[in-house]
Amino acid sequence: MSEWLSREEALERLKVRPQTLYAYVSRGRIGMQPDRADPRRSQYRADDIAAMATRRARGRSPSAIAESAIAWGEPSIVTSISTVLHGHLVYRGQDAVALSASATLEETAAVLWALPEPVAFRAPTPDAAHQPGRASAFAQLAVLAGQGRPSLGRSATSLHADAAHAVGVLASALGASAGPDPVHWRLARDWSVDAAGADAIRRALVLLADHELNASTFAARVTASTGAPMAACLLAGLATLSGPRHGGAGEAVMQLAEDAGRHGAEAATRRWLSHDRPLPSFGHPLYPDGDPRAAALLSVIDIDDLSQSLRDAALAATGARPNIDFALAVLTRGLGLPRDAPFRLFALARSVGWAAHTIEQVTSGSVIRPRGRYEGLLPR
Known part of the structure; x- marks a missing residue:
């Protein structure tokens, strides 16, 4: 099962401000769920945090971005056909x-x-x-x-x-x-x-x-x-x-x-x-x-x-x-x-x-x- 991090842990691993973390969530790059112990708080998917931290550590040089995109990296071709989003396979907006x-x-x-x-x-x-x-x-x-x-x-x-x-x-x-x-x-x-x-x-x-x-x-x-x-x-x-x-x-x-x-x-x-x-x-x-x-x-x-x-x-x-x-x-x-x-x-x-x-x-x-x-x- 995926590990889930608290808001503080996510911010510490990413070294970003809360606004940046929320932006990643809104763009679908980091999964979020309510904390079962306290529904007023949120938890963040550790796998997504780790992937985002790795991309940030590589920097934004064109060669680093291109190399990382080849193997399970950042999306590299724009498509409207299908995607995998937080464990779900999607065909043109429909759950497969x-x-x-x-x-x-x-x-x-x-x-x-x-x-x-x-x-x-x-x-x-x-x-x-x-x-x-x-x-x-x-x-x-x-x-x-x-x-x-x-x-x-x-x-x-x-x-x-x-x-x-x-x-x-x-x-x-x-x-x-x-x-x-x-x-x-x-x-x-x-x-x-x-x-x-x-x-x-x-x-x-x-x-x-x-x-x-x-x-x-x-x-x-x-x-x-x-x-x-x-x-x-x-x-x-x-x-x-x-x-x-x-x-x-x-x-x-x-x-x-x-x-x-x-x-x-x-x-x-x-x-x-x-x-x-x-x-x-x-x-x-x-x-x-x-x-x-x-x-x-x-x-x-x-x-x-x-x-x-x-x-x-x-x-x-x-x-x-x-x-x-x-x-x-x-x-x-x-x-x-x-x-x-x-x-x-x-x-x-x-x-x-x-x-x-x-x-x-x-x-x-x-x-x-x-x-x-x-x-x-x-x-x-």
Whole structure:
């Protein structure tokens, strides 16, 4: 749980006047809550205070600001699409967890793309030459990217049409059958899942649709800033997502669960930590009190005994709570989905967010081109 500081402690750590502290709170940079012992007084989130103190200590030199922004630092790109604010994921002003209670991915796309009606992701008939999964997703998006029109100078309506087609192609490549139904039903049919399981898949897709400026979204925006075709921007996002520190974390979670099945949860946890490896699927820098996406998904699925013991062992060993990757692994195990289902769900859902950011970046007209701070040799 987050630590909370008194007003005096916050002022001492920041070395600022009360007016400055209140300004940080009003801008949403520092979380505040009433003191339970004395509701007339306020407490301030220690994590936010520490981050603010670190930024102040670095000074305001351009190089220090730019360096800190690259890794979980200050927001560096203006966006109206999504943000994480004091433990809540927000899609264009709507709480993503609340939205996931009933919305489909198609309806969530309408929110993220700022459209009045749900988006239709019409998938072509699956290519019998390709087995659904990661390889098929890369292959079919690559073909679409090679044939695509540059995005620069085109209307938002035209880009939305390209995005809907690209997401539909990706859905087919990842296992969604053809047809007019929402993609969660089409996946559920392919995976022989009942109505309750289909609803859990729907919720997972909505919760994964966007997550502000994560690595894959940044890659998609960089690609979009050059005017590349929509499918090429989604392909850049997919390539970045495939890394083990991002969407590829699902494979590590499944390995951890298998280790726990063979050796017991506590022993598996010790083995991972003894090799100086962080436990996959536990903890998240943006959610010190726990990932709300994981809590929302776990609330509607049965957690098997092995997963429960693994969650307890991880919490006891590290104090970290499960994140969305853990919830996807539990969903996969509980419904008997393909082993790579976490990656498939992540890729399909997040493609909606990549498309939203691509359109926002293209219409902004700016190019993303940071400078490197050279520390190598110089010519004599």
